Amino acid sequence: MQYTATPRFLEQAPRYLFFTGKGGVGKTSIACASAITLAQAGRTVLLVSTDPASNVGQVFGIEIGNRITTIPAVSRLAALEIDPEAAAREYRERLVGPVRGVLPDEVVRGIEESLSGACTTEIAAFDEFTALLTDSAITRDYDHILFDTAPTGHTIRLLQLPGAWSGFLEAGQGDASCLGPLAGLDKQRSQYKAAVDALADAARTRLVLVARAQQASLREVARTHDELAAIGLTRQHLVVNGILPAAEAASDTLAAALHQREQDALAAMPEPLRTLPRDELALKPFNLVGLDALRGLFIDQTVPDEGDPGNHEANARSLAALVDDIAADGHGLVMLMGKGGVGKTTLAAAVAVELASRGLPVHLTTSDPAAHLTETLAGSVSGLEVSRIDPHAETERYRQHVLATKGKDLDQQGRALLEEDLRSPCTEEIAVFQAFSRIIREAGRKFVIMDTAPTGHTLLLLDATGAYHREIARQMGDKGMHFTTPMMQLQDPKQTKVLLVTLAETTPVLEAAALQSDLRRAGIEPWAWVINNSVSAARPSSPLLRRRAANELPEIEAVATEHARRHAVVPLLQEEPIGAGRLRALAGA
Structure with missing residues (x-):
């Protein structure tokens, strides 16, 4: 064309x-x-x-x-x-403002809580x-x-x-x-x-x-x-x-x-x-x-060759070095987050395969609806358990539970309305959160590597996690009982490592930085950034790719000096990293 x-x-x-x-x-x-x-x-x-x-x-x-x-x-x-x-603040105030001072404070707080999610x-x-x-x-x-x-x-x-x-x-x-x-x-x-x-x-x-x-x-x-x-x-x-x-x-x-x-x-x-x-x-x-x-976006152009773009290194580590540090803990939750299209699935699979190759117990899972783990692994790996949080299956499980409990004493009209509500997409978010909570509990005895959905879906999960934590804290706080919630596990750097994945391009870096700010407000400190598919790290000779490599350098520098406590740069590869062998080469050497 x-x-x-x-x-x-x-x-x-x-x-x-x-x-x-x-x-x-x-x-x-x-x-x-x-x-x-x-x-x-x-x-x-x-x-x-x-x-x-x-x-x-x-x-x-x-x-x-x-x-x-x-x-x-x-x-x-x-x-x-x-x-x-x-917009959300104005929307909440439009709903809550008229009842503030009219309804009891506890009821108003409940309404505000119901409006706190994504x-x-x-x-x-x-x-x-x-x-x-x-x-x-x-x-x-x-x-x-x-x-x-x-x-x-x-x-x-x-x-x-x-x-x-x-x-x-x-x-x-x-x-x-x-x-x-x-x-x-x-x-x-x-x-x-x-x-x-x-x-x-x-x-x-x-x-x-x-x-x-x-x-x-x-x-x-x-x-x-x-x-x-x-x-x-x-x-x-x-x-x-x-x-x-x-x-x-x-x-x-x-x-x-x-x-x-x-x-x-x-x-x-x-x-x-x-x-x-x-x-x-x-x-x-x-x-x-x-x-x-x-x-010039819609116009084809000839690109002059401007020579070698220069050194891409900016105190970057290899992905293998990050995996060494992760492996030293023996177990824990590792979550890869970022925009869609930056390669989280590939990197999650590479980390999981390398850890499993060292004889460590690993559960690799995804909360991404697109779920490409199977295609990326292209076969089974010894010592590696692979699962997917299937939104449809989890939603049906949750629906049946709610109908059997909340709906068992309702009349026909009430049950019909409840079933209608359970068909809403919000039901799926709750069901996925429950599955997410079950899986991350395994990280106390093995590695759980989670390929998360694109950023918006991940924040929905975190919103649900935070809401659950606040509710448990309210219920248990007065009783002086010890408790641990999923949010507390995510906030504990000894239990959870969050890797923010980006490309060396303006928009992915900006979105990763915004996600980092959101995580920090939730008390979660990202452990490392991974700059994936770097053209400059691949040392191309094509004039167009050389120009793109030069344009990456300011973004890599921004990650190194402004955003990340530690970071790795993964080069763009000639062959797609599909299958255990190529994934190990990506993360193990």
Whole structure:
């Protein structure tokens, strides 16, 4: 397919465009470049970010924040960064404020606790931008509104559920998992309905699924396609971003291997994606920050060779050195966290295989819905137990338990409402948390290596862990009894080591730094950072890859000097680290 300066997804563009996909695939860059393209064509454009770690302002070189801000260098373009945490605070206050001083303090605290989780934050952010999907004073001046990070199927399913829980719970008939987040929906249900209708209207909305030419990325975006199509969002377009041009493979064995790997992934693309209209964008040698870079995103360019980018070392250790330190403890919980697409699954598998090869008992598990552990290991390993926290199986187990306990004395109407609530996605978060709690208890006698879901899902788990800890502390504190909660285990550096995984690129490093701040607020100190798939550490000879290697150096330096207490750099490899042998080579030498 020919690279083009006019992507197909911008032809006859509808009013609303949503850009979604795994972390690190280039959603923000493509959304920003699209906004510039439409504005330069004479259209008035509003670019909206709903990403908690939004870097739209950094891309344009100005401060944006939670207000509509004109982009001075681009006529007819404005931007807005929705702050999910600020939205959640306002949402909570809208619900709690009217009953403060009216209901007993204990009841008010209970309401506030029910609104403390990530479900509330997600719904509150949706609450903020639903106004942008309806005709209003805010939106009437814009021909196009572009969203960087589309609403998930999780959020839309929440908003489609009936709003009958409040009376049900006030009557003391049940224990719905989404009461807090959903308690305020009824007043704005008509606005939410209009927003969901707009999303499902192909004449008004186009969903742009962004992926890389990698098997895991394409599988993930296929899953997103299916989830959104199942709730009526069918007007979808695929963008495969960052494809290494064939010309770069001519005289560089690394570039040749990467190019072939990408072509193989495209040839094996999941069937649901093959029927979608598609654009392929070439990998760029530069960081996509600033107007000149964004204007060049949709244009193919020849890259001059600027020579060796220099030394990538910045007091970095090898992954093998980190594994030596981990092994010295004999047991414990090791959690790998970070954006989607940074290679957590591969690194978790590499650490687990190396520990098992030393004769240590290891349980490798994942809480990632995509769950690629089996493909990465490509076979069994002696001494290594492998499991997956299956959200569907855990949710069904939890549903049956609740129906057998909370629901056993309900009448037909009450049981029907309880069953409806248990179909909400919040139920899945609770069920996954319970499975997570069971597994991490094993770390007292063996190594538990956890490949976590992408950052947002991980924070949901931590929210549930924190809420559980606070509840137990309230119940047990007055009795003076000794207790240990999962949160206490995560906070204890003798029991838990958190490895933050990133790429040597601006957005993954920023998001890893934001995650580190969130963890520290929860009393969890990350043990190490791992910079994965480093081009500079691979010493390429391709002109394009040399330029990218040079661009990595400031990011590696920032990790070494500003963010990490200890860090390792893992080079980009010619062969994918699949199978026990290659995984051991990655972590053991």
